[in-house]
Structure formats: C-alpha cells, structure tokens
Amino acid sequence: MSEILRQHAEHQYAEELDQLRRVDTRQRPPNWELSPWAVSTYLLGGKLDNGFEIAPKYIGQxxxxxxxxxxxxxxxxxxxxxxxxxxxxxxxxxxxxxxxxxxxxxxxxxxxxxxxxxxxxxxxxxxxxxxxxxxxxxxxxxxxxxxxxxxxxxxxxxxxxxxxxxxxxxxxxxxxxxxxxxxxxxxxxxxxxxxxxxxxxxxxxxxxxxxxxxxxxxxxLPTPASEDEEVAIVTKRVAELGRALELPTEPPALKEVRRVVQIFRELRNGQTEDGKTKLKSPSATLSTAEAISVINSGMALAGHFGDGVLRAADVAAGLTGAIIKDPVQDALVWKEYLETVVKERSEWKDLYRACREVEG
Structure with missing residues (x-):
C-alpha cells in the first residue's frame, strides 16, 4: 500500500483509466486522454466490453x-x-x-x-x-x-x-x-x-x-435525491476511506449508516421522512460529506477503543459535533429532535441514550 495518504485521482484510479483508454474508440476532442463517453463512464461507473468493471465516482443524475x-x-x-x-x-x-x-x-x-x-x-x-x-x-x-x-x-x-x-x-x-x-x-x-x-x-x-x-x-450539483442514493454514497466512500486509513474496524452495519443519513436528511429538510412532523433546521449544512466524516470518526473510535464493531455510542459524539455548530441555537434544535423524534423510535433507543450521554 502506498505511503501517500491520499493519491491524486489519476494515480489512484490509474488502472481504470488505462482500461478505458484501451477500449475507447470514440472521437476525442483535441488533447483529451479519453472521449466524452469514456469520461462519463469513468465518473458514473459501468461494465466495459472486455468485462472490466469501472467503479462509480459520482452517484447521481x-x-x-x-x-x-x-x-x-x-x-x-x-x-x-x-x-x-x-x-x-x-x-x-x-x-x-x-x-x-x-x-x-x-x-x-x-x-x-x-x-x-x-x-x-x-x-x-x-x-x-x-x-x-x-x-x-x-x-x-x-x-x-x-x-x-x-x-x-x-x-x-x-x-x-x-x-x-x-x-x-x-x-x-x-x-x-x-x-x-x-x-x-x-x-x-x-x-x-x-x-x-x-x-x-x-x-x-x-x-x-x-x-x-x-x-x-x-x-x-444537488444533494442526493433519495435516502437510498445518499446511503449508497456514504457506504462507498466510508469503505474507501477505511481502507486508505487502515482502520481496524469491520465495515459499518447498513443500519448505522442509514440512521445517520436519515437524521441529516430530516434536519436538512425541516421535516421527518414521512412528512408528519415539522422540524427546525440547524445552522450546519449537514452534507453527505459530513455524514461520511461522522461514520469514519465512529469507526476510528470502535476500532481503537472498542471491539471493532460500529455502534450507536461510537456515532453519537461525531453526530452531535456535526450538528451543533452554534452552541445555543443548534443545541436547542438537536435537543428538540432527540426528544420528539429519536426518543419516539423504539429501534433508536440505543442512539437516544448514547446522544444524551454525550450531552452530559
């Protein structure tokens, strides 16, 4: 494995770019390494005629x-x-x-x-x-x-x-x-x-x-259109970063990723996913990139100070830190969300307790 923490894209995905160059017979604009079709395939992913699989770099429209x-x-x-x-x-x-x-x-x-x-x-x-x-x-x-x-x-x-x-x-x-x-x-x-x-x-x-x-x-570039799309993005990037950082952790359970994504989407959109409860939104952007960061931080905690399995307690601190940027207004928004949404979801009791412990 390379000692470089983060390689440039052209080095990290050199094999994919080389495979695309080999099969790319379409017209290329002057000085382009690949045709527009091949560039799009590199970004969006797909299977080439020779059977080689190109991983998607962008999941969206x-x-x-x-x-x-x-x-x-x-x-x-x-x-x-x-x-x-x-x-x-x-x-x-x-x-x-x-x-x-x-x-x-x-x-x-x-x-x-x-x-x-x-x-x-x-x-x-x-x-x-x-x-x-x-x-x-x-x-x-x-x-x-x-x-x-x-x-x-x-x-x-x-x-x-x-x-x-x-x-x-x-x-x-x-x-x-x-x-x-x-x-x-x-x-x-x-x-x-x-x-x-x-x-x-x-x-x-x-x-x-x-x-x-x-x-x-x-x-x-819009935010992910659906929860499933955002979960797919977070899962993919978390796996890539986990390998690059050599975190001693099992891949996170889909349940934990989906919970973080759902919380971010609900607070970002100002309502629960079912549309039944209106919510206040915090000042933080709560982007997909921040969701990835929360999961990765939790994986580091679980790997270095736990048993290597990501649990609610590992996610809670990162989740609170990502949401509360303004110590007064955002803290109120987060507390209200915990009490009116998280607490009421029976399958989220562990996350509710962990987040309340972080609050002290």
Whole structure:
C-alpha cells in the first residue's frame, strides 16, 4: 500500500483509466486522454466490453455529468455550483484526471488569492539581477494549463476578490494571457479549459461579474435525491476511506449508516421522512460529506477503543459535533429532535441514550 495518504485521482484510479483508454474508440476532442463517453463512464461507473468493471465516482443524475463533460468539450468554462458537501471538488478532480490525465493544476480560492496566483508571478531574485525575462517568470497553474492544453481547476471561486476574479475574463474569452513586462503573451493550446467550484453559502460574498458569468456554463450539483442514493454514497466512500486509513474496524452495519443519513436528511429538510412532523433546521449544512466524516470518526473510535464493531455510542459524539455548530441555537434544535423524534423510535433507543450521554 502506498505511503501517500491520499493519491491524486489519476494515480489512484490509474488502472481504470488505462482500461478505458484501451477500449475507447470514440472521437476525442483535441488533447483529451479519453472521449466524452469514456469520461462519463469513468465518473458514473459501468461494465466495459472486455468485462472490466469501472467503479462509480459520482452517484447521481447521469445528465448532470454529461452536461459537465460536454461543456468542457466546447470553449465554455465549467462552474460547479451547489451547497457545501455535494462533491463539487471531487467531481472537478475526477473530470480533470479523466480528460487531461492531470488534476493537479489547482488554484485554491481564498480572500487572499492574488492576481499573481491567477496569472503569473516573478522570481524576485532573478528579476532584480536580470530584469524581466522568461527565466524570472513564475507560472501559475492557469498559465501552465494554457501552455499544455490541460484543465485548470479553481476551488471556491466566489471566495476570491472580485477584481482578481476578473483577471479570468481575457483568458476565458480570448484564450490568451498577455505578459506586458515581456511584450509577449501565452496563447492557449487546444484542450485548455477551466473547472471552477462555488457553493451557495458564499452567495453575496464576492459575486461573479456578469461578464465573468457569461464565460461559464453553470452546472448545479444537488444533494442526493433519495435516502437510498445518499446511503449508497456514504457506504462507498466510508469503505474507501477505511481502507486508505487502515482502520481496524469491520465495515459499518447498513443500519448505522442509514440512521445517520436519515437524521441529516430530516434536519436538512425541516421535516421527518414521512412528512408528519415539522422540524427546525440547524445552522450546519449537514452534507453527505459530513455524514461520511461522522461514520469514519465512529469507526476510528470502535476500532481503537472498542471491539471493532460500529455502534450507536461510537456515532453519537461525531453526530452531535456535526450538528451543533452554534452552541445555543443548534443545541436547542438537536435537543428538540432527540426528544420528539429519536426518543419516539423504539429501534433508536440505543442512539437516544448514547446522544444524551454525550450531552452530559
């Protein structure tokens, strides 16, 4: 097993990508490693003609992935938008891995992201010694993607200040990056494109300008449509992470996964699954990613401080921590849910007791 905690997608799933390349006879856009059909198959999973099984990376609507892949085959950039925890970064990474064979040309958007990080910077020691020169230039991931015809990824685009965001406009519309200090420019090689992510919790933080919005095709990644779909996602990712972390735990019982998912869905939707009881929602997003984290934390507890079997007591602490972000309002919401919903479900008595013990 590799000593690297988390491999890039193109390395972790190298065998699947290689198998797809072998059977992929469909037309590929310029500089693409795979055809759009093969990229979609890599993301959604399926059985190849040679019998090889491709594991799904994204469990959800097929059309969403098809639209995202088709967008990247045009001159429009792709914006993956949705609530936190809907696999935007995950989908972005796997799209870049399948299309370009390289998911590492990444810019992490923050309030401190500068224009130099988006365009290019300088090696100031060489700049002072030699003046502006190609050797003193420090390329950004976007610049490298343009030169090599690859996919650049920008995480949390709306976290980046608006004036810095707008440095993308020329690159996305003219496919050119001017370098006035050298009196030159970088022209994008065919295959270049950009995948950006943004979440709706940041709406109003640094809104995209209308000019920049027009350069993107926005694809909204929804929360899982059904409980079964969300349970399948959580079960799959928990198993993968458990193997990667070598947790000394049995795979979690489906019952425990389903309970965590049901709690998250009910609090997220503001009502019980049967629609009979209205509920208050906490400030936390309660995403699928957080459900995965709760189960993994419980598995670590069960493996290192228990008998290796995940039980309600192992899940309770992570569950409480995920839901209570505001110590006053969220605590009231959680307590009300425990008393009106969890306590009344006869098969959930163990979870009720465990959660009350965590509260003290």
């Amino acid at each position: 097929r059309r969403i992935i098809e639209i995202a892949v088709s967008t990247l085959a045009t001159d429009r950039a792709l914006l993956l938008f949705g609530v936190p925890g809907t696999a935007k970064s995950w989908v972005s990474e796997h799209l870049a891995a399948a299309i370009a064979g390289n998911s590492t040309l990444l810019i992490q958007g923050t309030a401190g992201t500068s224009e130099e990080q988006m365009r290019y910077g300088w090696n100031y020691a060489r700049l002072l010694a030699e003046g502006p020169s190609p050797q003193a230039l420090v390329q950004s991931p976007l610049m490298r993607a343009m030169e090599t015809g690859r996919i650049a990824r920008i995480e949390e685009l709306t976290r980046i200040p608006a004036d810095v965001q707008d440095t993308l406009i020329t690159m996305l519309s003219e496919k050119t990056l001017p370098i006035p200090e050298l009196g030159s420019e970088v022209q994008a090689v065919r295959g270049f494109n950009v995948i950006a992510t943004a979440n709706n919790r940041d709406k109003g933080v640094n809104e995209l300008s209308s000019a920049l919005k027009r350069r993107f095709n926005t694809v909204i």
